[in-house]
Amino acid sequence: MxxxxxxxxxxxxxxxxxxxxxxxxxxxxxxxxxxxxxxxxxxxxxxxxxxxxxxxxxxxxxxxxxxxxxxxxxxxxxxxxxxxxxxxxxxxxxxxxxxxxxxxxxxxxxxxxxxxxxxxxxxxxxxxxxxxxxxxxxxxxxxxxxxxxxxxxxxxxxxxxxxxxxxxxxxxxxxxxxxxxxxxxxxxxxxxxxxxxxxxxxxxxxxxxxxxxxxxxxxDVAAAYYREDRVQEPHHTFPVSIEPIPVLYSGDADSEVDATVSFQATALTLTAWTEGKGWAEPGGAWLEMDWKCETTIEASLSGIVKAGSFTATASVAVDEETTTDEVHDDKLLLSPSSNTEERTLVAAVSADTTAATVSMSGTFTVEIDGPQDTYTLDGSGEREFSTEELTVEFPLDDAAPAAQPSDGGGS
Known part of the structure; x- marks a missing residue:
């Protein structure tokens, strides 16, 4: 009809x-x-x-x-x-x-x-x-x-x-x-x-x-929607090395607390609109980065060693402007449990953006939850860590996008 x-x-x-x-x-x-x-x-x-x-x-x-x-x-x-x-x-x-x-x-x-x-x-x-x-x-x-x-x-x-x-x-x-x-x-x-x-x-x-x-x-408001190669999916896992934290018993070496931290930049997308921000400014765009952080704390002294606070920060730098997204947890779970966060960082950028530099950093602490005259930490229970930088490209022409350095074994 x-x-x-x-x-x-x-x-x-x-x-x-x-x-x-x-x-x-x-x-x-x-x-x-x-x-x-x-x-x-x-x-x-x-x-x-x-x-x-x-x-x-x-x-x-x-x-x-x-x-x-x-x-x-x-x-x-x-x-x-x-x-x-x-x-x-x-x-x-x-x-x-x-x-x-x-x-x-x-x-x-x-x-x-x-x-x-x-x-x-x-x-x-x-x-x-x-x-x-x-x-x-x-x-x-x-x-x-x-x-x-x-x-x-x-x-x-x-x-x-x-x-x-x-x-x-x-x-x-x-x-x-x-x-x-x-x-x-x-x-x-x-x-x-x-x-x-x-x-x-x-x-x-x-x-x-x-x-x-x-x-x-x-x-010029919706321009980012029509960029070729505006979605990059590096699935890059950042290598993070953390020194073990020694535990003493009556002043002598007893065991160690080991921590494994994994950061991953999953996808970076240039877009003209986001649910939280709305439309970009004329000539501008939003850069969304989906990222993930997973932390595992292993300690043989269950009930003696307690995982404390944890902070992880993702950073994206474009044209000398840096935007960060931070996650904070006051209490971490010990192994076999792990602590996982999946987040999205949103940065205001130009619609003509051609590259973004990504990095991750953070801190965590462990404490002794028992008689201080028997078990103690050998030195500080705090560890800071940071990653190398990753450059993700958004080519304006038909050139193939690149992500440097290599993904370090990330999936």
Whole structure:
């Protein structure tokens, strides 16, 4: 069943006629795709300008016209397509998921049945097709949305919804609020001047797609989403060496307390939005690092030696700015139990970030929990430790990313 939107016969209409010149603020210098005819050749002559996919004047002369901004959802595919557009930047990434322009076609005219209108008869007595409103052209748009929630359903995952709307001539008409996987095919009559847009909104920020070309416009807030190689997964385990802590009995050597600390930098991701921080500043990005710390304290004197406090700090340095994330525990468990923390560090960085330097450090203490005249520690019960630095690269071109030094045997 088609959902038809028009004021022609009293049905719901999206007011998308160009009331005045409307400039898309996000319009950048990105290249636009070209139309191809059925044979795959460019629709514009060599050295000439494209006509934007509009019909030649004589092709629609005498045909009844649709209302300005006429829109139909769930539009049929059983139509004659005059040109097929192949946009290069056809995805819009949001905190919820990814919207894709699966297809964009130009149509010269459509039948009354295709747009659920009452038929009109032409001068020859035959049923006439409908052309776009004056100054507009027809576009059929195939949309799909892949939700980031589990199984494509996001009701309980805490992600914000994504809304899509049509904008032209200073007016904006809502199409859908997306909270799960979504698909639609839409016919819309759009101004030939390129002032119409598909607006993709989430968490108070709009991204726009030119409805004439199907190209996503440049956006300095969401720019990090469109970086190639923006996710690096080094799974790097940092080697940590800790000296044993000697235990004395009546002043003589008795045993040792051994500690094993394992740090791992699991993944580093450049992103435009995080749940805790929201959208990045224009020209900026968030760098998220998932990291893990595991500590095991082994002591043969159970009940005599007690593990004390523990502090671990992960550091990420980008362009001489260092961001840290610290975990603190007042009491550690002794072996055979281990103490594990999984954390995410978030740093504000530039959207053009090409490298981040990662390191880990920390301290822990052990104490004697018994008569001090029998068992004592030989020296301090505190140990400090730190790791070597790891550089993780986010290349801006097709160069392969690198992580230095080697992962030290990490998985």
């Amino acid at each position: 088609h959902s038809t939107t028009t004021a022609r016969f009293g049905r719901r209409s999206f007011g998308l006629a160009a009331v005045g010149a409307f400039a898309l603020a996000a319009c950048g210098s990105e290249e636009t795709a070209e139309f191809e005819d059925a044979g795959g050749s460019s629709a514009s002559d060599e050295g000439g300008a494209s006509d934007g996919g509009g019909a030649a004047p004589d092709a629609t002369a005498g045909l009844p016209q649709l209302d300005a901004g006429f829109t139909v959802e769930d539009f049929t595919k059983d139509v004659t397509v005059s040109d097929t557009l192949q946009p290069e930047k056809n995805t819009v990434i949001t905190p919820t998921g990814t919207l894709t322009i699966e297809g964009l076609q130009a149509l010269t005219s459509v039948s009354a049945e295709a747009v659920e209108l009452d038929p009109e008869t032409g001068e020859d007595g035959e049923e006439a097709e409908f052309a776009a409103a004056e100054g507009e052209v027809l576009r059929a748009i195939d949309l799909s949305f892949a939700h980031d929630g589990e199984d494509g359903w996001g009701a309980d995952d805490g992600l914000p919804p994504t809304d899509i709307s049509l904008r032209a001539g200073g007016s904006q008409s809502h199409l859908a609020e997306i909270t799960s996987d979504y698909s639609n095919r839409i016919l819309v009559s759009v101004p030939e001047d390129g002032s119409s847009a598909l607006v993709v909104s989430s968490e108070g920020h709009d991204q726009v797609v030119d409805l004439l070309t199907g190209e996503r416009q440049a956006d």
